[in-house]
Amino acid sequence: MYSKDGNSYFIVDGHTHFWDGSPANQINRYGEGFIKCFYDYHSNLSPEEYKWTLDHFERYSEEDMVHDLFEVGYDDVAILQSTYLMDWYVNGFNTTQQNGEMAERHPGRFIVNGRFDPRDGENGLAELERLHERWQLRGVKLYTAEWKGESKGWKLSDPWAYRYLEKCAELGIRNIHVHKGPTVYPMNRDAFDVADVDDAATAFPTLRFIVEHVGLPRLEDFCWIATQEPNVYGGLAVAMPFIHSRPRYFGQIIGELLYWMGEDRILFGSDYAIWQPKWLVERFVDFQIPADMQGEYGTISVNQKKKILGLNAARLYDIKVPGELDIVDGAGESGAIGSTPEPEAATA
Amino acid sequence: MTSRDAAWSALGQVRDPELDRPITELGFVADIVVKHGSAVRVELRLPTYFCAPNFAWLMVADARDALAARFDRVDVVLLEHFASDEINTGVAAVSDFAAVFPGDVTAVDAELVELRSVFERKAHTAAQERMARALVAAGVVSESLATLSWAAARETAPEAAAAVARRRDRLGICSTSAFCDDEGVALRPDTLPGWLRFAQTVRVSIEGNAGFCRGLLETRYGLARAG
Numbered sequence: 065m066y067s068k069d070g071n072s073y074f075i076v077d078g079h080t081h082f083w084d085g086s087p088a089n090q091i092n093r094y095g096e097g098f099i100k101c102f103y104d105y106h107s108n109l110s111p112e113e114y115k116w117t118l119d120h121f122e123r124y125s126e127e128d129m130v131h132d133l134f135e136v137g138y139d140d141v142a143i144l145q146s147t148y149l150m151d152w153y154v155n156g157f158n159t160t161q162q163n164g165e166m167a168e169r170h171p172g173r174f175i176v177n178g179r180f181d182p183r184d185g186e187n188g189l190a191e192l193e194r195l196h197e198r199w200q201l202r203g204v205k206l207y208t209a210e211w212k213g214e215s216k217g218w219k220l221s222d223p224w225a226y227r228y229l230e231k232c233a234e235l236g237i238r239n240i241h242v243h244k245g246p247t248v249y250p251m252n253r254d255a256f257d258v259a260d261v262d263d264a265a266t267a268f269p270t271l272r273f274i275v276e277h278v279g280l281p282r283l284e285d286f287c288w289i290a291t292q293e294p295n296v297y298g299g300l301a302v303a304m305p306f307i308h309s310r311p312r313y314f315g316q317i318i319g320e321l322l323y324w325m326g327e328d329r330i331l332f333g334s335d336y337a338i339w340q341p342k343w344l345v346e347r348f349v350d351f352q353i354p355a356d357m358q359g360e361y362g363t364i365s366v367n368q369k370k371k372i373l374g375l376n377a378a379r380l381y382d383i384k385v386p387g388e389l390d391i392v393d394g395a396g397e398s399g400a401i402g403s404t405p406e407p408e409a410a411t412a
Numbered sequence: 413m414t415s416r417d418a419a420w421s422a423l424g425q426v427r428d429p430e431l432d433r434p435i436t437e438l439g440f441v442a443d444i445v446v447k448h449g450s451a452v453r454v455e456l457r458l459p460t461y462f463c464a465p466n467f468a469w470l471m472v473a474d475a476r477d478a479l480a481a482r483f484d485r486v487d488v489v490l491l492e493h494f495a496s497d498e499i500n501t502g503v504a505a506v507s508d509f510a511a512v513f514p515g516d517v518t519a520v521d522a523e524l525v526e527l528r529s530v531f532e533r534k535a536h537t538a539a540q541e542r543m544a545r546a547l548v549a550a551g552v553v554s555e556s557l558a559t560l561s562w563a564a565a566r567e568t569a570p571e572a573a574a575a576v577a578r579r580r581d582r583l584g585i586c587s588t589s590a591f592c593d594d595e596g597v598a599l600r601p602d603t604l605p606g607w608l609r610f611a612q613t614v615r616v617s618i619e620g621n622a623g624f625c626r627g628l629l630e631t632r633y634g635l636a637r638a639g
Binding site for chain 1: 430459460461462464494534610612613614616617619620621623624627628630631632
């Protein structure tokens with residue numbers, strides 16, 4: 065919870081990791097390049113006082129994480145996203161098992177999301193069931209550009225991906241986080257193309273598709289599909305830190321998102337440990353669309369910030385929000401182009 | 413012009429397809445070495461180890477083509493990228509192939525051609541949005557943009573229109589209207605406002621990415637921060 069100027073905000077951090085990117089866990093130069101690429105993101109966009117050494121960044125402790133998120137940070141609940149990358153890291157980068165074991169030591173603090181890879185075929189379907197049974201999954205994180213042997217990626221619209229999405233719907237795993245954005249690339253094929261999310265969102269109306277990094281660097285393509293599909297959401301991880309280094313650009317991103325999809329489908333995420341939620345939340349609460357851009361984008365209200373910082377994710381993950389932190393407001397204020405999210409009763 | 417200047421000037425014609433800016437301006441040219449006036453070796457660098465390999469390929473191939481028009485021997489090397497080996501070897505091999513079938517290096521990969529075309533259309537869209545702003549700033553009423561002629565646009569906002577003209581050339585568009593879609597079909601008064609609003613999102617996206625990539629390049633190579 066974060067309070068400022070008489071307003072209190074319930075914080076759900078929609079995107080966090082507990083990874084091991086240390087040299088001992090790296091299999092090859094791709095594993096090394098991946099964590100170094102993350103580190104450049106961290107160094108480039110963090111305020112000076114939040115920068116770590118590469119060594120610390122490669123592998124931080126459980127104590128670091130709990131401290132940064134819940135002790136000095138304002139997270140009420142954090143969602144752990146799994147990132148396997150088994151071709152690059154001996155034990156995986158951060159598997160559901162590793163995340164889950166840590167989460168169990170801090171009851172009520174973390175939500176553990178699983179993953180699947182449709183290239184695992186029938187065995188993978190059984191594995192998804194086992195993961196669900198063990199961790200009671202409410203969501204999964206998918207990397208469509210993840211390498212696997214000769215394959216450099218897959219699409220959500222592939223027939224096998226549909227089998228897995230059917231399984232998710234059957235098990236009640238409704239929150240499908242899709243990484244469409246920087247850092248994991250297949251050769252040649254366009255890793256940012258969100259057209260497959262559009263197809264899957266239409267085919268599975270009871271699932272929610274949270275496009276991570278709001279489709280950056282293809283914000284426009286993401287906005288376009290979000291106006292068409294009421295069950296498409298935008299995760300702000302990676303977009304958030306621009307609030308420090310390039311606040312005008314951040315104003316444009318948030319302005320565009322509010323214009324096209326409204327404030328009910330935007331979710332805060334720190335992408336910890338790339339960035340820390342403490343400063344992101346402080347800056348976001350202080351943030352306003354720059355005066356000379358308000359003619360175009362309007363302003364962002366306290367209630368809109370409350371929804372983005374936690375209430376929207378709480379709704380998707382059935383997280384109980386203390387009464388005084390909730391807001392009694394149904395429809396969005398922004399009058400966005402896209403349709404509003406489906407009412408819960410219609411899909412429950 | 414010295415040979416080195418000639419190389420720099422040739423590389424200035426090569427654009428990052430996604431960011432729609434010259435690689436010289438983006439800081440992607442790490443080194444140029446010219447020998448005997450006729451052989452050139454260029455080193456390129458990108459903001460991250462994992463920058464999209466398809467775009468990296470296009471830039472290396474385009475750089476090679478641009479330099480080949482002025483130098484007898486051309487060597488373009490992409491530094492410190494996860495696919496450096498594949499791209500450097502691939503482009504060099506294809507360029508021999510291209511000597512037999514000149515002018516169409518990327519024809520070997522239809523997907524790359526399609527990808528390039530997607531970004532040329534986006535660049536055209538964003539350039540028209542910038543032109544609309546320039547025209548309004550120059551006194552044109554927004555309601556009359558849809559009926560404005562291309563000639564009038566060039567006269568009223570010459571700089572912004574020149575940027576549109578470059579993108580039109582690349583797409584092979586020839587329209588007498590100031591505003592048209594990427595097929596060259598003029599936009600109508602009822603469709604132009606919505607079209608321009610989406611074009612704004614395209615522009616914000618492209619410009620934002622350019623700034624982000626610039627920042628990452630500075631961090632990666634410890635460069636002085638650009639103003």
